[in-house]
Amino acid sequence: MSKIEIDRDQLIADLSAMIRSASVNTFGAPSGIGAEAAMAELFEAKLRSLGLEIGSHEVVSGRRNVWGTLKGIGRGPTILLAGHMDTVGVEGYADPFEPMVKDGKIYGRGSCDMKAGLAAYLEVIRYLRRTDTPLSGDVIVVGVIDEEHAMAGSRHFGLHGPKVDFAIVAEPTLLQISTAHKGQMLTTIRTKGLAAHSSMPDKGRNAIYHMGAVLGALQDYADDVSKRAPDAICGSPSFSVGMIRGGDNACSVPDFCEIDVDRRTIPGETSAVVMKELHSAMASAKTNALELEYEIGTPFLDLPPLDTQADALVTKSVVSACKAVIGHVDVSSFPGSTDAPNFGCPTVICGPGNLAQCHSLNEYVALDQIEDAARIYIHAILSMQTET
Numbered sequence: 001m002s003k004i005e006i007d008r009d010q011l012i013a014d015l016s017a018m019i020r021s022a023s024v025n026t027f028g029a030p031s032g033i034g035a036e037a038a039m040a041e042l043f044e045a046k047l048r049s050l051g052l053e054i055g056s057h058e059v060v061s062g063r064r065n066v067w068g069t070l071k072g073i074g075r076g077p078t079i080l081l082a083g084h085m086d087t088v089g090v091e092g093y094a095d096p097f098e099p100m101v102k103d104g105k106i107y108g109r110g111s112c113d114m115k116a117g118l119a120a121y122l123e124v125i126r127y128l129r130r131t132d133t134p135l136s137g138d139v140i141v142v143g144v145i146d147e148e149h150a151m152a153g154s155r156h157f158g159l160h161g162p163k164v165d166f167a168i169v170a171e172p173t174l175l176q177i178s179t180a181h182k183g184q185m186l187t188t189i190r191t192k193g194l195a196a197h198s199s200m201p202d203k204g205r206n207a208i209y210h211m212g213a214v215l216g217a218l219q220d221y222a223d224d225v226s227k228r229a230p231d232a233i234c235g236s237p238s239f240s241v242g243m244i245r246g247g248d249n250a251c252s253v254p255d256f257c258e259i260d261v262d263r264r265t266i267p268g269e270t271s272a273v274v275m276k277e278l279h280s281a282m283a284s285a286k287t288n289a290l291e292l293e294y295e296i297g298t299p300f301l302d303l304p305p306l307d308t309q310a311d312a313l314v315t316k317s318v319v320s321a322c323k324a325v326i327g328h329v330d331v332s333s334f335p336g337s338t339d340a341p342n343f344g345c346p347t348v349i350c351g352p353g354n355l356a357q358c359h360s361l362n363e364y365v366a367l368d369q370i371e372d373a374a375r376i377y378i379h380a381i382l383s384m385q386t387e388t
């Protein structure tokens with residue numbers, strides 16, 4: 001296939017408009033600067049202007065996922081091109097929403113993570129339209145909310161959006177491929193005591209002492225987890241205690257103490273299994289502190305691992321697309337968590353830009369890479385048609 005022509009001016013115009021549309025995630029706060037709503041409206045308008053069939057779901061009040069479907073004419077697979085519309089914060093960032101093009105790069109908050117990917121998707125659709133390429137299955141482009149916080153958008157789309165067979169997520173990988181990453185589970189463990197005046201500690205039960213017994217047991221659990229057989233791509237699972245709160249003042253026997261813990265899971269581990277492991281670690285703490293009363297909270301973040309197989313059609317197609325467009329390819333795990341496992345189908349991560357720039361105060365992405373990303377997606381989509 002000859003080199004695919006990309007409309008760079010249009011690509012820059014699309015990406016600049018999206019950078020200007022501030023969409024900082026509020027991270028659970030009821031409001032904040034640059035709500036995702038305006039960005040969703042902008043992205044929806046762009047999808048509509050390309051002649052796509054538009055869909056939208058309000059995931060949480062005022063925050064919508066938006067998608068557009070390019071209809072196929074046969075029974076080929078439905079391919080999802082997915083990206084998040086939100087960004088991280090901008091504290092200390094000079095002119096975060098004023099896009100600047102310089103030396104082949106475009107700068108601004110969200111440029112790399114991951115509005116460049118969304119802009120590449122628009123170019124994919126423009127190409128398929130312009131060339132009147134027949135597709136056997138549908139291609140859906142979706143912008144989801146809330147990736148940077150709790151991934152509510154992709155979870156909602158996976159459960160309630162249109163059914164898809166394969167997905168590509170354009171998180172920045174320098175156009176290399178990630179087929180796997182760890183999952184993450186955050187929860188709170190609380191010990192309960194009985195308050196009393198500290199001059200009469202025997203009248204109470206000290207929840208902080210009880211947490212001491214728990215911490216010993218959890219340290220053993222962390223050691224055990226770290227020594228387990230690693231996943232071939234993701235490496236070893238881990239467990240860590242990250243925060244502690246407890247008591248009220250020095251003169252009271254504390255009636256509560258709580259810790260927040262972080263468990264990184266590898267493919268094959270589920271949060272249900274992790275909860276069982278935590279309960280059995282707590283049971284061993286109990287033998288050291290007989291009166292120990294505790295509870296393990298429902299996880300306040302629960303992200304599954306990604307585990308897409310090397311022989312999945314989407315993996316093979318994106319691998320050969322990368323080889324065709326940039327001449328080489330490396331398949332590895334993605335360092336963080338992403339929306340990818342939530343789409344409920346074989347999914348690979350491959351996008352323009354470097355993760356190192358993502359949350360920095362000098363975010364940018366190379367324009368050549370966005371162009372190549374669009375070419376890679378086009379190649380992959382076309383090869384998925386022919387193999388069906």
Ligand SMILES: [Zn+2]
Pocket residue numbers: 084113114147171172
């Ligand atoms: Zn991202």
